[in-house]
Amino acid sequence: MSLANRYSAGEHRFGMVIDIDKCTGCGGCTVACMSENNVGVLYDETDKIRSITWMRVYQVDNGKPFPETQVAFFPRPCLHCEGSHGHHTPCVSVCPATATDYDPQTGIVSQIITRCIGCRYCVGACPYHARYFNWFDTPWPAGLERPLNPAVAPRMRGVVEKCTFCYHRYQRAKNKAFLGGGKVEEMDYQTACTEACPSGAITFGDLKNPNHKVAQLAQSPECFRLLERLGTNNKVYYRTTRAWVRRLADNYLKDEKPGQVAAS
Amino acid sequence: MNWDRRAFVKFAVGAVVGLHASPLVPKLMDDSAIWTQNWNWVPNPEDGALAFANTVNPATGTGVKVRVIAGRLKGERLIRVEGNPEHPTSKGGVVPADASALQNLYYDDFRVKTPLILDQRTGMHVEASWEQALDLVAGKLAELHKAGQAHTVAALGTEAKTLDGELLSRFMAAYGSPNTSFNVSASDTLAMAGWAMTGEENLGFDLLGANYVISFGTPLLEGFGSPVAVRKAFAAWRKDFKRTGTLVQVEPRASVTASQADQWLAVKPGTEAAVALGLCQVLIQEGLYDRSIAGAALGFEDGDKGLGFKTLLAKNYSPGQVAQISGVPVETLITVAKAFAKEPKAVAVCGPGNGGEPGRLLDFMAVLALNALKGNLGKPGGLVARQPLGLKPLGEAVAYRGDKPRLDGLGTAKRPLGAADHLSLAKGALAGAPYKVNLALVAGGNPAFCAPQAGVVRDFLKSVPFVVAITPYLDESSSQAQVVLPCGTFLESWGDSLTPYGAAQAEYGLHRPLIKAYEKVKSQGDVILALAAKLGGAVAQALPHATAEAALKARTAGLGELAKLAKKSYVVQEKPVYGNLGFKTPSGKLEFFSMNLHNLAVKLSGEGGMAKVLKAMGVSAEGPAALMPHYEPPAALAKAGHGRLVLAAVASLRTPKGDQPITPYMLKVLDGDTLANKDQMVVEMNPQTAHDLHLYEGDLVKVTSTAGSTEARVHMFAGAAPGMVFMPVGLGHYASQNAYTYRRGGNYNQVAEATADPLSGLPTWGLTPVAVSKA
Amino acid sequence: MTTHEQGQAKRSGADWLLFVVGFVLFSALGFWGTPALLYAEKPQPFQFSHKVHMEQVSEGCKSCHSFREDGSFTGIPSTDKCKECHSDSPQGDTPQEKTFVEEYLNKGKPVDWQVYSKQPACVFFSHAAHAENAGLECKKCHGDHGDSEKLRTYQQNRLTGYSRDIWGSSILGMGDPPKRMKMDNCADCHRANGVRDACFVCHK
Structure with missing residues (x-):
């Protein structure tokens, strides 16, 4: 199926291509994301179940003994699933409070913190652990509240939050376009992690716009999505040439070959 | 009713x-x-006009843009540090140390906000005015000077050649002390290797131009030079899903660089130089080497100096012998050497070690020899000479004119080469020979925590009766000081940064005050200048500038108007300068047999005693080979075995480099294989090695060396070389009792033992024999 | 007749009057008491006449409440903006202007106005989208604030900290902008005009 046809009607489908063969796991994207989106630091962040990282870099290895060992990294933002036929985004379909929705025009899954009742159904529904619950109020001790970004509302305890593809940057880019009478161009709207990545492993843009680089790159047969067979129909594509990395992207049976198994 | x-x-x-x-x-x-x-304790940041200000982070060399919000009611604040896409080498990327820099700026619990003076009775620091603090320090300095004890004042700076470093050096020389030390880095080693073999000290690797790179034991993607600039080159080798460059990594651990490389040569620890020499030998035996320059180099063929480099290689570094030493199979050596020779733009790279150590001079010389045989000197994608930036000196040269010997022994027969480093200074001072230190001035850094074998520096500072720290942070060094003078981070002060290690183009970074986050904080340069003015006399003459800004203006006079420069924040040469290296060696040729080293040894000894001099410099090879690139087994390895493991560092961009404190965000992105259970450091071990020691995943162990010990949890990682234990760097701060970084893990620098590197005499602490036992 | 029956008989419809009295009394209390209970009156730092200013400027509201180059909206102008016209001595003879010039302008101090239409932190409102792109007039949401001679009393919700203008002057919560600025009002207008109403259109 061609890239654009994978998704329902709607002007844009913002998405990413992440080149795992370029990612060096430095964590630049995670920190850039946190400073952009006012994600704070709890006093104990080794408890990764409670640690909030909208963009988390997972380390994997090939499980082989020395000296054949290799490691690789999967940076994981919210994957902004569309689900089949334009709805059934896993988290959106379970939210009892309509605190999260799928924007048919941009393909971005929202999360409205003031509407969230903290039931955490969505956290359970998300197959990618992209959603985080605020078990505590984020501490902003002694001066650390000063660098807070006014474009993003800080969260309170008891609500769920997640990556928004830096939607506020899209809003601001549109503001500028409204004033200048122009359009939001590819480079006007880029997420904080994309900008920050020193190896340029992340490409962001509109998957429906054939002029956008992301749409061109995502066509590559080396690209795949995480747990594709779940039918989440998400918009974050990964790319690798390493067979073992590719295998880790889904639960393949021993005799199955990645890339040859049809997505549902 | x-x-x-x-x-x-x-x-x-x-x-x-x-x-x-x-x-x-x-x-x-x-x-x-x-x-x-809307809980009222959830902050609601004020919006306002958004502006961007350029600067360069001196800790990483990254060109960054800082977002400034001007709120109508609360005024200006910095909200974010992001990459500057216009910066020619870092091109908009950032690493965690850049992106979290505001936490170092704004976290009150980290910062020194006003001058502090130690109250002797309570042992607590009390706030003081600048006038009081400066008077106290200047008074003490004047007193010592008057008593003829000026030489017993020591200064510990950070980078020698930056504005702050130059000001400090001038201050100390004019005041009358030979004891100024700085952080040592791989730049020192590369300059020495270049000086020894090519006569050119400013060498760089044209990574962006190369399409075949062999990296010898250096964490190319995790802390080499400017990390962002290196990644930009790496990204270019893999642009748009196409591989246009090949990366070969030589090291004992499946690190990020090794895994991202197209080929990983897993070597025994410390044997990278042998691999480089083995590749040299293959190039020669296959006839694939450059004959015009390398073939004509001094000491290549046998001659009046004795055996030539060619014979030395054939004798000691045949693929079979190298395979024996390094554990890399013969066929692999041959294929890699052939691929290296075949690629027109190929370069071999050496650099800092995983713990930030300056590398070993003989290893660097071996890598230089490989590049020379490849014939890439001065060529695109090869080893290039950087052109000078054209910075002006701050005035007439000021040198120490007294007759007192240096505490670190630099320049004597024991340490003819090298650079003034904190550890040697501390060791000399602790020995008290020939004299003790009465006052130590710690300027800008945190040597009690970050210096090699930090425990020694910490003990040294403890032994000094009067310590002055000029620093932005409440850290392990400033907490030991009698007087703490607050200086700004790079976001709030004037200063500069020089070309990052190994860069092909000369770079210059400027930073200026973008915000006044704390009323009383000054630029480090301003503090030194204020002290100089107070002391008057020769010191004031040597430092005539009124402010750091004025000094910077004088320094950059050749580059343009300071106001404009500061706004742009960087000067970067457009392209590497290609062309012949020129060979400013005594022979005027490339030298495999280093005449510079030879002449130095001769000067120290007279022809007869040269062997003795070289032995004192730590070289075990004899004859002409001693002055040629060759492999010397690291001292640490001799002591390993017999139940001892070899400790090495894990290079990572999630932990800080140099003197910068770890930030809360950096701690947050550490995975469970670096920090676990809130405050326990995690060390990596090969499962077989752990099994041999009866250790299991998550066991708490004590890692002990002769330098110190620390506790850690064991993580079994198949990619760790057997017989080794790998430890993260930059954890374990214990001075500032803040909620985030206080006692999170242990400090690698307190366990790693520093030894003097053969020839260069620089401290090196890449490999340490340790005992690992269950805690 | 038992006593019980007597009581029954005596009870007339007039008894139900008490029900009505209770109802009327307490619903009135609810109507009048709720706002009194809920809203605190906060003084503005000094009086300000939009009318007087409007007469002086050439470009209407935009003269002071302008867009920045990046498309963001300045909102309340900074003291520096006032300085473009005001000098360090008062131009008129009102005590308010004197206060402004002496206490704020000359000291470079920002005026801590209470903002009637301030939305909470979770709201992203784009003036560019409404005033520039859709061509709505300021009046559509801000009423005749721009022609007012005096600043109204600012009422702040004690519970939420919001300005009363968000819920609106009607305690029943009825009316459309400029009388009320709740999310429903935004959504109604968006729907009526075929503008998308996904959450992230207005939330951040």
Whole structure:
């Protein structure tokens, strides 16, 4: 199926291509994301179940003994699933409070913190652990509240939050376009992690716009999505040439070959 | 109508229904729902006009843009540090140390906000005015000077050649002390290797131009030079899903660089130089080497100096012998050497070690030899000479004119080469020979925590009766100081940064005050200048500038107007300069047999005693080979075995480099294989090695060396070389009792043992024999 | 007749009057008491006449409440903006202007106005989208604030900290902008005009 046809009607489908063969796991994207989106630091962040990282870099290895060992990294933002036929985004379909929705025009899954009742159904529904619950109020001790970004509302305890593809940057880019009478161009709207990545492993843009680089790159047969067979129909594509990395992207049976198994 | 129970009930029911018919209930419901969404302790950052300011982070060399919000009510604040896409080498990328820099700026619990003076009775720092603090320090300095004890003042700076470093050096020389030390880095080693073999000290690797790179034991993607610039080159080798460059990594651990490389040569620890020499030998035996320059180099063929480099290689570094030493199979050596020779633009790279150590001079010389044989000197994608930036000196040269020997022994027969480093200074001072230190001035850094074998520096500072720290942070060094003078981070002060290690183009970074986060904080340069003015006399003459800004203006006079430069924040040469290296060696040729080293040894000894001099410099090879690139087994390895493991560092960009404290964000992105259970450091071990020691995943162990010990949890990682233990760097701060970084893990620098590197005499602490036992 | 029956008989419809009294009394209390209970009156730092200013400027509201180059909206102008016209001595003879010039302008101090239409932190409102792109007039949401001679009393919700203008002057929560600025009002207008109403259109 061609890239654009994978998704329902709607002007844009913002998405990413992440080149795992370029990612060096430095964590630049995670920190850039946190400073952009006012994600704070709890006093104990080794408890990764409670640690909030909208963009988390997972380390994997090939499980082989020395000296054949290799490691690789999967940076994981919210994957902004569309689900089949334009709805059934896993988290959106379970939210009892309509605190999260799928924007048919941009393909971005929202999360409205003031509407969230903290039931955490969505956290359970998300197959990618992209959603985080605020078990505590984020501490902003002694001066650390000063660098807070006014474009993003800080969260309170008891609500769920997640990556928004830096939607506020899209809003601001549109503001500028409204004033200048122009359009939001590819480079006007880029997420904080994309900008920050020193190896340029992340490409962001509109998957429906054939002029956008992301749409061109995502066509590559080396690209795949995480747990594709779940039918989440998400918009974050990964790319690798390493067979073992590719295998880790889904639960393949021993005799199955990645890339040859049809997505549902 | 009676006012009885029934009547009352009617009235009450009416009242209740009436109240519910009014908007009270729905309104209160709505409002209380909103109330729960807006706790007043959740901050609501003020919006305002957004502006961007350029600067360069001196800790990483990254060109960054800082977002400044000008709020109508609360005024300006910096909200974010992001990459500057216009910066020619870092091109908009950032690493965690850049992106979290504001936490070092704004976290009150990290910062020194006003001058502090130690109250001797309570042992606590009390706030003081600048006038008081400077008077106290200047008074002490004047007193020592008057007593003829000026040489017993020591200064510990950070980078020698930056503005702050130059100011400090001038200050100390004019004041009358030879004891100024700085952080040592791989730049020192590369300069020495270049000086020894090519006569050119400013060498760089044209990574962006190369399409075949072999990296010898250096964490190319995790802390080499400017990390962002290196990644930009790496990204270019893999642009748009196409591999246009090949990366070969030589090291003992499946690191990020090794895994991202197209080929990983897993070597035994410390044997990278042998691999480089083995590749040299393959190039020669296959006839694939450059004959015009390398073939004509001094000491290549056998001659009047004795055996030539060619014979040395054939004798000691045949693929079979190298395979024996390094564990890399013969066929692999041959294929890699052939691929290296075949690629027109190929370069071999050496650099800092995983713990930030300056590398070993003989290893660097071996890598230089490989590049020379490849014939890439001065060529695109090869080893290039950087052109100078054209910075002006701050005045006439000021040198120490006294007759007192240096505490670190630099320049004597024991340490003819090298650079003034903190550890040697501390060791000399602790020995008290020939004299003790009466006052130590720690300028800008945190040597009690970050210096090699930090425990020695910490003990040294403890032994000094009067310590002055000029620093932005409450850290392990400033907490030991009698007087703490607050200086700014790069976001709030004037200063500069020089070309990052190994860069092909000369770079210059400027930073200026973008915000006044704390009223009393000054630029480090301003503090030194204020002290100089107070002391008067020769010191004031040597430092005539009124402010750091004025000094910077004088320094950059050749580059343009300071105001404009500072706004742009960087000067970067457009392209590497290609062309012949020129060979400013005594022979005027490339030298495999280093005449510079030879002449130095001769000068120290007279022809006869040269062997003795070289032995004292730590070289075990004899004859002409001693002055040629060759492999010397690291001292640490000799002591390993017999139940001892070899400790090495894990290079990572999630932990800080150099003197920068770890930030809360950096701690947050550490995975469970670096920090676990809130405050326990995790060390990596090969599962087989752990098994041999009866250790299992998550076991708490004590890692002990002769330098110190620390506790850690064991993580079994198949990619760790057997017989080794790998430890993260930059954890374990213990001075500032803040909620985030206080006692999170242990400090690698306190366990790693520093030894003097053969020839260069620089401290090196890449490999340490340790005992690992269950805690 | 038993006593019980007597009581029954005596009870007339007039008894129900008490129900009505209770109802009326307490619903009135609800109507009038709710706002009194809920809203605190906060003084503005000094009086300000939009009308007087409007007469002086050439470009209407935009003269002071302008867009920045990046498309963001300045909102309340900074003291520096006032300085473009005001000098360090008052131009008129009102005590308010004197206060402004002496206490704020000359000291470079920002005026801590209470903002009637301030939305909470979770709201992203784009003036560019409404005023520039859709061409709505300021009046559509802000009413005749721009022609007012005096600043109204600012009422702040004690529970939520919001300005009363958000819920609106009607305690029943009725009306459309400029009388009310709740999310429903935004959504109604968006729907009526075929503008998308996904959550992230207005939330951040």
